[in-house]
Amino acid sequence: MEKEISQAVIRRMPRYYRYLGDLLDEGVERISSNDLSHRMHVTASQIRQDLNNFGGFGQQGYGYNVQYLYDEIGKILGVNKKHNIIVLGAGNLGQAITNYTKFEKLGFVIIALFDVDPALKGKNVRGIPILMMDELDGFCKSHSVDIAALTLPKTFAKDNAAHLVKLGIHAIWTFAHVDLDLEDRSVIVENVHLSDSLMQLSYNIAKQQHK
Amino acid sequence: MEKEISQAVIRRMPRYYRYLGDLLDEGVERISSNDLSHRMHVTASQIRQDLNNFGGFGQQGYGYNVQYLYDEIGKILGVNKKHNIIVLGAGNLGQAITNYTKFEKLGFVIIALFDVDPALKGKNVRGIPILMMDELDGFCKSHSVDIAALTLPKTFAKDNAAHLVKLGIHAIWTFAHVDLDLEDRSVIVENVHLSDSLMQLSYNIAKQQHK
Numbered sequence: 107m108e109k110e111i112s113q114a115v116i117r118r119m120p121r122y123y124r125y126l127g128d129l130l131d132e133g134v135e136r137i138s139s140n141d142l143s144h145r146m147h148v149t150a151s152q153i154r155q156d157l158n159n160f161g162g163f164g165q166q167g168y169g170y171n172v173q174y175l176y177d178e179i180g181k182i183l184g185v186n187k188k189h190n191i192i193v194l195g196a197g198n199l200g201q202a203i204t205n206y207t208k209f210e211k212l213g214f215v216i217i218a219l220f221d222v223d224p225a226l227k228g229k230n231v232r233g234i235p236i237l238m239m240d241e242l243d244g245f246c247k248s249h250s251v252d253i254a255a256l257t258l259p260k261t262f263a264k265d266n267a268a269h270l271v272k273l274g275i276h277a278i279w280t281f282a283h284v285d286l287d288l289e290d291r292s293v294i295v296e297n298v299h300l301s302d303s304l305m306q307l308s309y310n311i312a313k314q315q316h317k
Numbered sequence: 318m319e320k321e322i323s324q325a326v327i328r329r330m331p332r333y334y335r336y337l338g339d340l341l342d343e344g345v346e347r348i349s350s351n352d353l354s355h356r357m358h359v360t361a362s363q364i365r366q367d368l369n370n371f372g373g374f375g376q377q378g379y380g381y382n383v384q385y386l387y388d389e390i391g392k393i394l395g396v397n398k399k400h401n402i403i404v405l406g407a408g409n410l411g412q413a414i415t416n417y418t419k420f421e422k423l424g425f426v427i428i429a430l431f432d433v434d435p436a437l438k439g440k441n442v443r444g445i446p447i448l449m450m451d452e453l454d455g456f457c458k459s460h461s462v463d464i465a466a467l468t469l470p471k472t473f474a475k476d477n478a479a480h481l482v483k484l485g486i487h488a489i490w491t492f493a494h495v496d497l498d499l500e501d502r503s504v505i506v507e508n509v510h511l512s513d514s515l516m517q518l519s520y521n522i523a524k525q526q527h528k
Binding site: 116117119120121123124146147182183184185187189197198199201202203205206208209212213214252253257276277279283285292294296298299300301302303304305306307308309310311312313314 | 327328330331332334335357358393394395396398400408409410412413414416417419420423424425463464468487488490494496503505507509510511512513514515516517518519520521522523524525
């Protein structure tokens with residue numbers, strides 16, 4: 107890719123990708139920006155603008171080729187490649203993520219979970235092993251790990267994040283309610299702040315009640 | 318509140334709230350915008366601009382009163398009020414959310430879970446009952462429910478969302494990977510799209526590899 111695409115556009119891409127995937131499932135081969143606009147509740151001009159960032163996928167009076175657009179956006183999002191994931195924390199949240207088979211369809215493959223709880227030793231989640239934390243270093247040496255998902259309490263998340271970077275893992279997907287302050291600024295961190303999302307909700311509730 | 322505050326500012330508020338809460342835990346009573354800037358990795362001028370939206374909390378050369386600012390942002394975010402939540406779907410994700418006691422400290426109180434799996438009937442998550450889906454209507458009539466959290470597969474989420482609105486629930490927090498298309502546009506929907514977050518991560522990985 108030559109051109110730098112704005113983060114705002116990038117943030118909208120997964121939603122396009124999801125809708126195009128649904129269209130493919132329905133057997134739709136072509137779609138006009140107007141029809142896509144109607145489905146997605148976004149203006150047609152916004153869609154044309156967004157997709158023009160990636161070159162002219164559409165042709166006037168012809169619409170978008172759904173498969174082609176889906177594949178191209180997939181490439182941009184990096185979901186055409188396989189990413190190996192380990193999950194630190196094999197509690198409910200770690201297991202929920204591991205059970206979410208949809209991720210695998212997007213190329214995100216969970217290869218192991220890690221926990222400190224000896225009661226979980228030797229167990230697995232749909233065949234994916236739960237290992238003990240003292241096995242982490244050895245595992246990372248013998249396996250290619252692209253992403254570490256952290257479903258740990260925040261103090262543990264902070265300590266482990268730095269250690270993971272030392273083990274050569276450069277992308278972290280974290281649910282811990284803390285900003286990981288890593289010295290290595292090249293590490294990619296994506297936060298899922300569930301409380302922030304709930305607060306966004308309560309803000310909108312309060313706002314509506316004031317109307 | 319008289320003035321309309323932009324969504325961009327609102328989206329940053331939970332993070333301020335979190336940092337101010339941490340400061341309170343550490344016993345910090347006052348903080349300058351420079352010190353807060355250093356902690357949060359945001360420019361001091363951004364902080365002053367953001368917080369000026371809510372009136373002048375700070376005084377020149379004096380800094381912000383942490384407790385006051387925390388409380389005021391809490392009011393704006395609506396977390397000073399109690400919100401009763403029911404969780405639809407008592408699988409791993411539903412149980413993970415229910416176990417996350419931090420939500421309760423923010424006023425988000427889960428009062429029941431619902432599921433269709435008879436194996437879960439009569440069980441509970443740290444004392445919070447798991448009820449069967451056929452008990453939902455009766456429960457909503459006898460309890461005040463502010464928010465429904467959906468941890469269901471997407472087809473079930475769509476069907477149930479409309480039903481919840483009929484039961485008088487006007488705020489939905491959903492993890493289903495689908496946009497809920499509700500006729501009633503006044504219903505507040507907050508989506509947590511975990512796949513979108515993973516794709517954001519893989520985009521940044523791909524981008525870094527191209528550098």
